[in-house]
Amino acid sequence: PNATALIFGDTELSYAQLNRRANRLAHRLIALGIQPESRVGIAVERSIDMIVGLLAILKAGGAYVPLDPDYPRDRLQYMMTDSGIELLLTQQAIEARIPHPAHGNVLLLDTLDLDDTSDDNPAVTLHDEHLAYIIYTSGSTGQPKGVAVAHGPLAMHIQAIGERYGMTPDDRELQFASINFDGAHERWLVPLAFGAALMPRDQEIWPADRTAAEIAKHRITIACFTPGYLQQLAEFTGSAGRQLPIRSYTVGGEAMSRSSYELVQASLQPPRIINGYGPTETVITPLIFKATPTTRFDSGYLPIGSPVGDRTAYILDADMNPLPMGVTGELYLGGRGLARGYLNRPGLTAERFIADPFDNQGGRLYRTGDLARWREDGQIEYLGRVDHQ
Known part of the structure; x- marks a missing residue:
């Protein structure tokens, strides 16, 4: 737990610290209704928040949808609507550039206060068939296509x-x-x-x-x-x-x-x-x-x-x-x-x-x-x- 998990700039987080941060955010997501098959958008600059956010979405049982803050607004809007995002994770500095989900909360990772939230590992039951992420690939023509990947194939591949x-x-x-x-x-x-x-x-x-x-x-x-x-x-x-x-x-x-x-x-x-x-x-x-x-x-x-x-x-x-x-x-x-x-x-x-x-x-x-x-x-x-x- 004390080994280094994450290095960003001059900051280092141990596995224990990273796990606690991701757990707190995961509990907040669960409290907001995120569960298996829920889609959570993540539009962040490269940062510790990026890794904590991705990890927390998986720990909450949800599926993450990466949204590049530099994409044109209408493309982001299309991806958010097409994927059915229920909640958006972003940061204060870029919030104005990101469309908000039609129905759902927006959490700003860099200003969020999670000090009172549990840092225990969430008890979430996931199956191989549950969704892990949706990645959009540019078609040569028309709108980008969302590719939906489940936990079973992802876990098999990572191992x-x-x-x-x-x-x-x-x-x-x-x-x-x-x-x-x-x-x-x-x-x-x-x-x-x-x-x-x-x-x-x-x-x-x-x-x-x-x-x-x-x-x-x-x-x-x-x-x-x-x-x-x-x-x-x-x-x-x-x-x-x-x-x-x-x-x-x-x-x-x-x-x-x-x-x-x-x-x-x-x-x-x-x-x-x-x-x-x-x-x-x-x-x-x-x-x-x-x-x-x-x-x-x-x-x-x-x-x-x-x-x-x-x-x-x-x-x-x-x-x-x-x-x-x-x-x-x-x-x-x-x-x-x-x-x-x-x-x-x-x-x-x-x-x-x-x-x-x-x-x-x-x-x-x-x-x-x-x-x-x-x-x-x-x-x-x-x-x-x-x-x-």
């Missing part, structure tokens, strides 16, 4: 990915991505689930020199960036970056080109680069590939790897037949790590989440729309998007 990473209480993770992207939710939950320390970056977009300095100062062992940003870091530090205490860089959000990978390996020589692949609909990173300084590959992109946890991956032709090794087809993902579907969009859900023809237990598959093929080593290689025109 499995922490084990694949070999996370320990000695790790310290820099949390870089915006909470509007689903990858960010793996990268704050895993450290806290495995007793490691979590350090979210502040509101500024850090240039590479600041990131390198913070990694060194706070003895960060794990950090996750887009491939483009990791390349910037490698270009900035050069071989001096080998002195950083990182044992694992994760890349995600876009494909990592071979040239970018080779540049990073030449400069930073990290013990490990993990490539995390996955659409929001498949609960964060259903596939990961671990590269070490000796890893070589001849394709245009770093491979995307193999399934994490209780998941299946298929590469199929247009008639849904599995393809042999080395033959390109569309990647389908199944098993326990799938979202419920799209909120309020049964037609689209039925189109993208289909019955799994290889599973007699009534499982589903998600059509990723990505081209891929099996490599000889049993890993999957990403080859771009399917052209359905």
